[in-house]
Amino acid sequence: MYTVAAFYRFFALTDPQSLRDELHEKFALTDLRGTTLLAPEGINGTMAGSAETMEQFLNLLVERAGLDRAEVKFSYSEKPPFRRLKFKRKREIITFRTDDPVDPARPGKYVEPVGWNELISSPDVLLLDTRNTYETEIGTFEGAVMPPLEKFSDFAQWVQEHLDPARHTKVAMFCTGGIRCEKASAYMLQQGFPEVYHLRGGILRYLEETPAEESQWKGDCYIFDERIAVRHSDLRPEDSVGE
Structure with missing residues (x-):
């Protein structure tokens, strides 16, 4: 059984590339699969893996990105839902093209x-x-x-x-x-x-x-x-x- 975790957090991530490199180094050889986006406005991802690997991954995000475990959405799958592991550096974690920048830290x-x-x-x-x-x-x-x-x-x-x-x-x-x-x-x-x-x-x-x-x-x-x-x-x- 694969644990699937969907998560995001809007926050000021000062060095997305450094966190991306750390995640890749720690999990490239594990059973973790899925995609996590990293940008100056925060993190966003859906990942799957064994319960043990997922626990290690989420604990690191709690430590490095202030992720609230209570906000993570979990589901489960008997088959692997993703084929590859990808950590991507982006301009935004969710694209929203407007003339004036949107401040996601001040939502409804x-x-x-x-x-x-x-x-x-x-x-x-x-x-x-x-x-x-x-x-x-x-x-x-x-x-x-x-x-x-x-x-x-x-x-x-x-x-x-x-x-x-x-x-x-x-x-x-x-x-x-x-x-x-x-x-x-x-x-x-x-x-x-x-x-x-x-x-x-x-x-x-x-x-x-x-x-x-x-x-x-x-x-x-x-x-x-x-x-x-x-x-x-x-x-x-x-x-x-x-x-």
């Missing part, structure tokens, strides 16, 4: 999965899916607005053309693991939207913590590895008993 308000259903059931909340169209086609939250995004960097233009801070005063947004909607929420606050919320830990944390009978999620959740998609039973072991 986090909403825990336990409070998400109540928030999105409010009639004055605009619920936004910030993922790409090939992701939204296989699953989303009931009632969500799904901008026709070919790539995440199209989000800012869509907001400028379709939303108005004076009319859309309360916005809630979500994505797979939380990183896209966190950066998008920071952008919307900078654009003058008064109340902006985003799902802490994204869809993966919601599926992990929310019982299937209480879930507002419809369909599957697209993920970026060879499993293609996951659902409640992949993230909540008790839901898969007898299947």
Whole structure:
């Protein structure tokens, strides 16, 4: 059984290349596979490996990057979901092309999965899916607005053309693991939207913590590895008993 960990953290990483080199040196000859991006704005990755190797890897990120273990999203796979190990130095850990730089360290308000259903059931909340169209086609939250995004960097233009801070005063947004909607929420606050919320830990944390009978999620959740998609039973072991 492979442990799969999805994680990110926005913070000022002063020397991404040095951390990249250290990670490669320590884990190149282990069973760790997947991709981790490193940039001046932080780290972002989805990795898989044995439980022992994953523990060593995450402990190093806690020490070197201040990663909060409570924010890591775990899932499990009987087959290796990744073929190679890659540590990449990037300009951004999540691309967001705008004229004015977005400060991801000043995002909207986090909403825990336990409070998400109540928030999105409010009639004055605009619920936004910030993922790409090939992701939204296989699953989303009931009632969500799904901008026709070919790539995440199209989000800012869509907001400028379709939303108005004076009319859309309360916005809630979500994505797979939380990183896209966190950066998008920071952008919307900078654009003058008064109340902006985003799902802490994204869809993966919601599926992990929310019982299937209480879930507002419809369909599957697209993920970026060879499993293609996951659902409640992949993230909540008790839901898969007898299947």
